[in-house]
Amino acid sequence: MKTQKALVSFSKVKDTELGSIAQHIVNKMSNNPSFSNPIPPLATIQDAINVYTAAQVKCGDCTKEETAAKNAARLTLEANLSDLGNYVNLVAKGDVVKLDSTGFKLSKLPQPVGILEAPSFLNVTYGNNPGEVNIEIDFVERASGYIVLYIPSPAPEDNNEWYSQLFSKSKGTLTHLKRECKYDFKAAAVSSEANKMGLYNFLRYGRKIYTLMLV
Numbered sequence: 001m002k003t004q005k006a007l008v009s010f011s012k013v014k015d016t017e018l019g020s021i022a023q024h025i026v027n028k029m030s031n032n033p034s035f036s037n038p039i040p041p042l043a044t045i046q047d048a049i050n051v052y053t054a055a056q057v058k059c060g061d062c063t064k065e066e067t068a069a070k071n072a073a074r075l076t077l078e079a080n081l082s083d084l085g086n087y088v089n090l091v092a093k094g095d096v097v098k099l100d101s102t103g104f105k106l107s108k109l110p111q112p113v114g115i116l117e118a119p120s121f122l123n124v125t126y127g128n129n130p131g132e133v134n135i136e137i138d139f140v141e142r143a144s145g146y147i148v149l150y151i152p153s154p155a156p157e158d159n160n161e162w163y164s165q166l167f168s169k170s171k172g173t174l175t176h177l178k179r180e181c182k183y184d185f186k187a188a189a190v191s192s193e194a195n196k197m198g199l200y201n202f203l204r205y206g207r208k209i210y211t212l213m214l215v
Contacts, residue, residue: 002109002110003094003109004094004096004099004106004107004108004109005089005094005099005106005107006085006088006089006092006099006102006104006105006106006107007085007104007105007106007107008081008082008085008086008089008104009082010077010078010081010082011078015056015070015074016056018052018074018077018078019049019052019053019056019077022045022048022049022052022077022081023049024103025045025081025084025102025103025104026042026045026046026049026103027103028101028102028103029042029084029088029102029103030042032101032102034091034092034095034098034101035087035088035091035098035102038084038087039083039084039087040080040083040084044080045077045080045081045084048073048076048077048080049077051073051076051077052070052073052074052076052077054073055069055070055073055074056070058070085104088102088104113142113144113191113192113193113194114191114193114194115191115193115194115197115199115200115201116140116142116143116188116189116190116191116194116201117140117189117201118188118189118201118202118203119137119138119139119140119146119170119187119188119189119203120138120203121137121138121203122135122136122137122138122185122186122187122203123135123136123137124136124185127173127174127175129175130179131175131176131177131178131179132173132174132175132177133173133174133177133183133185134171134172134173135148135167135171135172135173135174135185135187136170136171137167137170137171137187137189137203138170138203139170140170140189142191143189143190143191144190144191144192145166145167145168145169145189145190146166146167146169146170146172146187146188146189146190147164147165147166147167147187147188147190147200148164148165148166148167148172148174148185148186148187149162149163149164149185149186149187149202150162150163150164150165150174150177150183150184150185151163151183151184152178152181152182152183152184153182153183153184154184155184159202166190186202186203187202187203188200188201188202188203189201
C-alpha cells in the first residue's frame with residue numbers, strides 16, 4: 001500500500017518562489033516536536049535561504065557572474081531542502097499529520113480508476129498480410145490499455161468463449177485469423193481494477209458487434 005511522502009525535488013519551482021517556499025518550511029519545522037533533530041539543521045537551511053535571496057536581489061540587471069552566483073546559491077538551497085525532506089520522510093514513516101506539519105508539499109495518493117466507460121468507436125480494417133486486421137480504438141482517459149475480443153461469426157453471448165488480445169495502445173494488429181471467414185469484434189478500455197474483476201464495458205454499435213469478412 002502506497003503512502004504519502006514529502007516531495008523532495010524543487011527543480012521545477014520558479015526562482016521567485018523558491019525562497020518563500022523554503023522559508024515556509026523552516027518556519028513550520030522550527031520547534032516542531034515531531035522533528036527534534038533536523039538534518040541538515042534548520043540554521044543551515046536558513047543560511048542558504050539568506051544567500052539565495054541576496055543573490056536574487058543582485059540579479060535585477062545582473063552580470064554573468066552574478067547570475068552564476070544566484071544559480072549556485074539555488075543549487076545549494078535545493079540540495080539542503082532535498083536532504084531535509086529525506087529526513088522528514090524517514091522520521092514520519094508515512095504519518096500524514098507529521099508530514100503535513102513540515103510545510104513540505106506531499107505526494108498524491110493514486111486514485112482508483114474503476115471500470116472505465118466504453119470507447120466511443122472501434123475501427124477494424126484489413127491488414128497488409130492475409131489473416132491480419134488493423135484495430136483502432138477511441139482513446140479512453142486513464143486507460144492502462146485496451147482489450148479486443150474477436151471470434152468467427154456468429155458470436156456467442158459469453159465473453160469467455162471469445163479470443164482476446166490486449167493492446168497497450170489504442171492501435172494494434174491482430175494476426176493469424178482465418179481467411180474467408182467473417183469475424184466479430186468488440187473492444188473495451190482496461191484498468192487494474194477491471195482486470196482484477198474481469199469486468200469491462202465493451203463497445204457495441206447499438207446491439208450489434210463490429211463484423212468484418214476476411215478475404
